[in-house]
Amino acid sequence: MSRSLSPSAVQTSGPSTTRALSTVPGAVPAKEVPNSWVGHKGPGSLDLRSDTQTTPTASMLQAIIACTLRDDVMREDQTTNDLEAYMAKMTGKEAGLFVLSGTMGNQLALRSLLSQPPYGVLCDHRSHIVQYEAGGVSSLTGAHVKTVVPRNNIYLTLEDIQASVVLGDDVHACPTRVISLENTLNGMVMPLAEVRRIADFARAHDIRMHCDGARLWEAAASGAGTLPEFCALFDTVTMCFSKGLGAPVGSILVGTADTMKRARWTRKAIGGGLRQPGLLTAAARVAVDEAFGPTPDGQSGLLRQAHELAKKVEEMWAAKGGKFIHPVETNMCWLDLDAAGCSAARLAELGREAGLTLSGNRIVTHYQVAMNAEEVLSRLDRVFTQVFSEGSTVTEPKVGASSMYT
Ligand SMILES: Cc1ncc(COP(=O)(O)O)c(C=O)c1O
Numbered sequence: 307m308s309r310s311l312s313p314s315a316v317q318t319s320g321p322s323t324t325r326a327l328s329t330v331p332g333a334v335p336a337k338e339v340p341n342s343w344v345g346h347k348g349p350g351s352l353d354l355r356s357d358t359q360t361t362p363t364a365s366m367l368q369a370i371i372a373c374t375l376r377d378d379v380m381r382e383d384q385t386t387n388d389l390e391a392y393m394a395k396m397t398g399k400e401a402g403l404f405v406l407s408g409t410m411g412n413q414l415a416l417r418s419l420l421s422q423p424p425y426g427v428l429c430d431h432r433s434h435i436v437q438y439e440a441g442g443v444s445s446l447t448g449a450h451v452k453t454v455v456p457r458n459n460i461y462l463t464l465e466d467i468q469a470s471v472v473l474g475d476d477v478h479a480c481p482t483r484v485i486s487l488e489n490t491l492n493g494m495v496m497p498l499a500e501v502r503r504i505a506d507f508a509r510a511h512d513i514r515m516h517c518d519g520a521r522l523w524e525a526a527a528s529g530a531g532t533l534p535e536f537c538a539l540f541d542t543v544t545m546c547f548s549k550g551l552g553a554p555v556g557s558i559l560v561g562t563a564d565t566m567k568r569a570r571w572t573r574k575a576i577g578g579g580l581r582q583p584g585l586l587t588a589a590a591r592v593a594v595d596e597a598f599g600p601t602p603d604g605q606s607g608l609l610r611q612a613h614e615l616a617k618k619v620e621e622m623w624a625a626k627g628g629k630f631i632h633p634v635e636t637n638m639c640w641l642d643l644d645a646a647g648c649s650a651a652r653l654a655e656l657g658r659e660a661g662l663t664l665s666g667n668r669i670v671t672h673y674q675v676a677m678n679a680e681e682v683l684s685r686l687d688r689v690f691t692q693v694f695s696e697g698s699t700v701t702e703p704k705v706g707a708s709s710m711y712t
Pocket of ligand 1: 358406407408410434435548557
């Protein structure tokens with residue numbers, strides 16, 4: 307059951323105060339220092355657009371005060387080294403590399419796994435690496451990207467991969483060198499057994515495997531498998547601290563020590579070598595400890611609350627006659643707005659009137675929303691009731707490729 311927060315405790319704008327900084331020599335003494343490190347009491351708790359809207363917590367600020375502030379390009383920063391080692395251990399990989407974003411992690415991984423052209427990357431057509439990384443795979447690796455539409459509309463299967471993979475050395479073709487899978491994708495879990503089938507096939511054909519696991523935490527917390535179980539099937543895995551876990555910045559890339567060495571090199575080349583990143587990695591470690599928890603199955607952190615809330619949102623929409631684009635498996639609920647005769651713009655407007663930030667047809671229930679569950683559900687109930695009491699508000703179809711950001 308979710309921990310609830312009284313509505314009056316939700317601070318949707320403006321700073322809070324804490325005594326945290328009064329422990330720092332030279333900082334403003336004694337008096338409380340205004341700050342925004344309020345976590346689930348901040349604006350993120352009523353923002354259901356994305357789990358990227360989680361805001362950092364007071365405990366992260368405390369950890370930052372205690373972090374080391376040495377040079378990570380020289381690999382001398384203990385807080386950063388500890389985080390990388392901890393994540394390598396938790397995922398069962400040899401080494402970890404802290405990177406500034408999920409995009410940076412994915413791009414460094416692909417750059418490191420690909421060597422001599424011609425080479426191709428095979429992935430789901432909805433993948434973040436092709437849809438939302440500014441064409442980085444093409445510009446940074448020069449790889450030919452081939453996308454696949456999963457026949458079950460949820461996740462790629464071995465049969466989907468086999469139908470599209472390019473094998474052999476035909477001089478006309480661009481051979482598949484990396485299969486890049488995303489888990490979760492649109493909040494849906496790719497089952498461990500299917501990943502294993504694809505990984506076995508990939509190994510048999512000398513193809514590398516990358517996982518965009520920005521939200522692999524969510525797959526683990528849903529009970530689909532542990533982090534080491536999933537990560538064992540990939541050469542490289544990116545996982546984000548700054549989404550459902552709530553850290554302000556950063557992701558981890560894990561893989562073999564050799565691959566991480568190569569990725570570290572490329573990270574330097576694109577300006578991602580960091581001097582004193584302890585303040586980022588300290589916050590990231592708190593995010594893992596609190597939101598995912600200490601065990602690799604994610605069963606004792608806060609993420610499960612977010613999944614429970616997503617189910618409640620699903621039930622609420624269904625009870626009013628609503629349909630869905632995708633099943634709810636983790637922290638995302640995809641409303642079929644067309645079937646409800648509602649435009650995304652109208653939903654966002656109704657959300658604003660109810661004090662909720664909504665966008666598109668996706669409702670994301672990150673843990674800071676879940677800690678405010680009763681308040682959010684009652685506001686959503688008002689929004690959903692209004693949607694179904696209105697006539698059709700759907701306007702002209704949008705021209706151009708769709709994006710969850712526009
Ligand atoms: C599945 C997935 N991968 C990668 C990323 C990239 O993360 P970042 O925004 O930190 O670059 C995102 C961002 O939302 C994502 O959803």
